[in-house]
Amino acid sequence: MRRHTRRIFNVCYRFVGNRTEAEDISQEVFLRVYRTLGSYRSAHGGFATWMTSVTRNLLIDHYRRTKRDRQTDSLDDAMPVVENKESVARRPDQQALLNELSGQVQSALTRLSPELREAVILRDLQQMEYAEIQQVLAVPEGTVKSRINRGRIELAKILQQMGVRPS
Amino acid sequence: MTWTCDQIEAQLSDYLEGLLPAQDRAEFESHVHACSDCAPLLASVKDLMTELRSMDEVEVSPRLIYSILDQTLGPRETVSGWQSFQKFIRGLATPKFAYGVASVLATLVIVVSTFGISFRKPKLADLHPVTVYRNVDRQAHLSYARLVRSVSDWRVVYEIQSRLRQGENELQAPSEDNAPQSTPENQPGQKDDHTRTQPKQQNRANEIGRQMELLAAQCPVVFERSIR
Numbered sequence: 588m589r590r591h592t593r594r595i596f597n598v599c600y601r602f603v604g605n606r607t608e609a610e611d612i613s614q615e616v617f618l619r620v621y622r623t624l625g626s627y628r629s630a631h632g633g634f635a636t637w638m639t640s641v642t643r644n645l646l647i648d649h650y651r652r653t654k655r656d657r658q659t660d661s662l663d664d665a666m667p668v669v670e671n672k673e674s675v676a677r678r679p680d681q682q683a684l685l686n687e688l689s690g691q692v693q694s695a696l697t698r699l700s701p702e703l704r705e706a707v708i709l710r711d712l713q714q715m716e717y718a719e720i721q722q723v724l725a726v727p728e729g730t731v732k733s734r735i736n737r738g739r740i741e742l743a744k745i746l747q748q749m750g751v752r753p754s
Numbered sequence: 755m756t757w758t759c760d761q762i763e764a765q766l767s768d769y770l771e772g773l774l775p776a777q778d779r780a781e782f783e784s785h786v787h788a789c790s791d792c793a794p795l796l797a798s799v800k801d802l803m804t805e806l807r808s809m810d811e812v813e814v815s816p817r818l819i820y821s822i823l824d825q826t827l828g829p830r831e832t833v834s835g836w837q838s839f840q841k842f843i844r845g846l847a848t849p850k851f852a853y854g855v856a857s858v859l860a861t862l863v864i865v866v867s868t869f870g871i872s873f874r875k876p877k878l879a880d881l882h883p884v885t886v887y888r889n890v891d892r893q894a895h896l897s898y899a900r901l902v903r904s905v906s907d908w909r910v911v912y913e914i915q916s917r918l919r920q921g922e923n924e925l926q927a928p929s930e931d932n933a934p935q936s937t938p939e940n941q942p943g944q945k946d947d948h949t950r951t952q953p954k955q956q957n958r959a960n961e962i963g964r965q966m967e968l969l970a971a972q973c974p975v976v977f978e979r980s981i982r
Contacts, residue, residue: 589819596814610818614825621826689809692802711806736767743798752798753805 592617594635594713595642601708602646604697612649616642632722639715640723643705650701688753695745703738710735757785762792766799868893914969921962 595616600609619641627637696704709715709723720731746753757765762785768774769782786792845851866873870889871880879885 588823589814592819592822593811593814596818597811600812606812610815610821613818614822617822618825688805692805692809707806711803712809714807732767733764736764739767739799739802740763740795743795743802746802747798753801 591635591638595638598639598642598708598713599646601693601696601712602701602704603649604693608649612642612645615645619645632719636715636719636722639709639713639719640725643723646705647701688751691746691749691751692742692753695742695749695751698745699738699741703734703741706731706734707738707742711739757781759785759789759792762786762789763795766796769796770800770803910969914966917965917969918962921965925959 592613596609596613599612599616600606603609603612616638620638623641627634696707699707705724706720709720710717715723717728717731720735721728724731724734726734762782765774765778765782769779774782786796868890869880869886870893880889
């Protein structure tokens with residue numbers, strides 16, 4: 588239980604980049620798994636893979652639900668620089684997090700498109716096999732490989748734009 | 755065939771994960787070494803992959819796990835009111851707890867007695883440090899005196915017992931020597947000379963009596979107690 592919770596929470600956190608939202612989605616995942624446990628068949632792959640599929644579906648639902656909010660946020664991001672600096676100054680903990688490389692990578696991850704983001708998270712952070720990712724995303728292996736590759740290149744370019752160079 | 759930059763970009767992950775065939779790998783490397791755009795891209799993606807795979811997992815708060823358990827299995831069983839009281843009483847009615855309570859009470863009684871605090875008439879003044887110290891000091895001296903007296907009493911009793919035993923041995927020895935012997939010289943109807951030993955036995959008894967009186971005079975405590 589603890590192992591599954593940790594894994595699911597990490598997938599959610601890396602995808603949404605927010606602890607509270609990740610916890611809410613993780614709870615939803617376990618509720619959904621609990622209610623639809625009867626529909627699980629071993630032909631769907633391992634139980635962990637099936638749970639990851641449920642998680643991925645809920646993350647995509649969440650992404651679509653909050654799309655409007657993010658658009659509003661992006662308008663806020665376009666506000667004058669002075670105001671932006673003030674808001675950052677009010678949240679020193681987040682600033683400290685951003686200063687760390689992992690925080691910067693996390694920040695860059697949330698700027699990827701959801702298709703590329705989920706592929707990179709499953710492959711490079713969860714270190715899943717291509718076949719498992721194929722089952723989770725329900726797309727052909729070629730598409731999986733393509734998304735992972737594009738995701739990595741996009742992420743590297745975003746970090747480059749942010750002036751971050753992983754070493 | 756020479757690879758283009760687009761081809762390099764498309765095969766970047768396969769190259770980094772070692773999935774390219776040897777010939778494609780050679781083509782890939784020859785292009786990257788010659789291309790000023792692809793070389794830094796390859797390096798940055800390689801570093802990114804290393805960074806992503808070394809990122810620590812985020813810790814889950816215990817609250818999340820309890821929350822999930824509550825939502826899936828229902829709220830945890832919470833006992834309240836009379837049931838909790840019954841559960842508490844059941845917990846007390848165990849031999850382990852009874853032994854523990856008995857040990858604590860015995861220790862308490864010993865400590866309180868040592869401090870000289872009276873159970874019948876407890877006073878707040880008994881808890882004053884000076885009073886406690888005096889009582890402990892008094893109890894210690896009294897205990898020491900009782901111990902010394904007991905040892906002394908037992909020593910006297912032992913001495914009396916050993917002297918009595920010695921006296922009995924002395925009494926038995928002459929009686930064996932003076933046991934009646936049938937002599938062929940005795941005529942039928944003639945008496946044995948038993949009267950010869952009677953004064954000696956009387957002397958021994960008198961001597962033990964005198965020793966007892968002497969001990970009684972020396973150890974009045976023991977004899978007074980035995981009289982009582």
